[in-house]
Amino acid sequence: MVDVSIIIVNYNTRDLLRNCIESILKNTIHINYEIIVVDNASKDDSIAMLKTEFKQVKLIESKVNGGFAYANNLGIKKSKGRYVFLLNSDTIILKDVLEKMIAYMDENKDIGLLGPKILNGDRTHQTSISAFPTFKREVYHIYKLKNVLKIPFVKSFFVRFGGKLGSKDLEQYMKNFQSIESPEKVQVLVGAALLIRKEVIDDIGMLDERYFMYYEEIDFCYQAHKAGWHRVYYPYGEIVHLIGQSSEKIGDITFYERYRSMILYFRKNYGRSKEILVRINLIIALILRVIGMSFIQIFKSSKIIKENRKVYIKTIMMAVNKKAIATNRY
Template sequence: MIDISVIIVNWNTKALLLDCVASLYQTTRKSSLEIIVVDNASTDDSVVALNSMFPQVHTVVNEKNLGFAKANNIGIKRAKGRYVCLINSDVKVLDGALDKMRAYMQTRSKIGALGPKTFFGDMQIQKNCREYPNLRNTFCEGFFLSSLFPTVHAFRGSMLNRNDYMSTMQVEGLAGCFIMVRREVVAQVGVFDERFFFYSEDLDLCKRIHDAGWQLVYYPGAEVIHYGGGSSENAPIRFQLEMLKANWQYWRKHKSMPQCALFWLIKFTATLIRATGWLVISLFPSSNQTKAKISAKGYGKMLAWLISSRLDKR
């Protein structure tokens, strides 16, 4: 059996995708590897370039953008490895990361999913571990408390602080940009919930893994770079809205109706504040005027969606 199946979902990130695949082959020396790339109807010749440079990669080309969750599921169902590794196309794998993660999980049977130490492109630590969303951390993030008072424990957001990433630890949620999962875990808890088009599908999967009795562990012994925003930069307004929709979907799935109502109120108020602020900034000439106009438009769409979501039934 193949040791590791790597699943990569791509949407118009040709250069990043090629770098990602190259890094996988260059740094994985002790594990047999298969790479499956699921392309969500890219228009930048990603698949042509990939097939030319790496003909050994298995490619699946969707006729339309099916979203991150569904595209990943297509790849997962084709995977043959003992471990399934879900990687964003804007990730660069550093030396031996996959080998180290497989070796670590092999000797620790209670671990269901493992995440590596993750850096931004400038090699600053990227927060990739989080606690489950709740009213406290939603409020603190929505009203800037977690940003204004980052060292105050009571005001922390859902993401763990950067100082927490120095040692191995058990966590509630691992970021979906890079996560290794046992095949038997996938068989037990299932694949991604396809109702999540983009965002929060990884957190939902982590919760199901945790609820099934498996450990989720952050392991800094393996390192990767996540450049971030490889796909979302191509459509910033759309992705802001998709993130909000995914958050709402998560709460509707895992929380009570009163909790959902309070979540909606927090989100609506926080979004209104941001929309108003960016709108005011956009009215005056400055170096941030273009950004302000885009942001105001994005938050305006989010407000409209929040209002319409009030009409939805649970």
């Protein structure tokens, strides 16, 4: 019997993928597992590398880049494990994390999803949990109000008293800055490394493929929550996630898709009235950014500012068009 099916979605990440698979083979010993790599129509040598170096890996070659949910579902359909482990290609498995997580899930049948502690490349803590989106949180995000947490005394205050202010989403968010030493129930687990009980998928279905990127794991956690499955953060297991470095230039597709997925999430889970509110909020915020950038361009010409402004305008047009959340294929 296969204990866990490890599903890795790849898109032009050959070297990262190699390191990820090598870490699995090195650090996963005492359980039966299969590795399924779903390639999202990569243009690098990922497929050739897999066929040459990792013949034991089950390879699914998608003809289109259908996004994270679409590709993971292809892997889930072929999986044979009691559990499914969704794993980003830019991750590194540490020690016996999978053995520990599966043992814990076997002992706690009411837990549907389990997420490990996620670390940056320098082994500092990375965001591992989150809260279900609310309109208020989206306002905080789009206007970058959470930047106040960069002020040390403000951050310390909310870390200490966030759970006592009556805001559940604030309490959940601030958990990322607290030292959680034992497994704890949370609302949302990050999809970079997510262990799912197969019965959950049988119960609520697979990931919603209308999300090209972003919000797919948030939506999945929400559907699991509605069905009564607990989501638990498991700090005894660690995985390194090598996310990209910050840049002044925003990603065209990633920015656009982040907010397209946001609109879809609110339409699906909270109805058209909340969807309209988040659309209006997004449009106003981005118009203000475009105006600000246009003003800066008068005094300081910048290619990055010009490109970012185009991305904002494109996203505004998406937010205005109520039909613009149809699934994309790249």
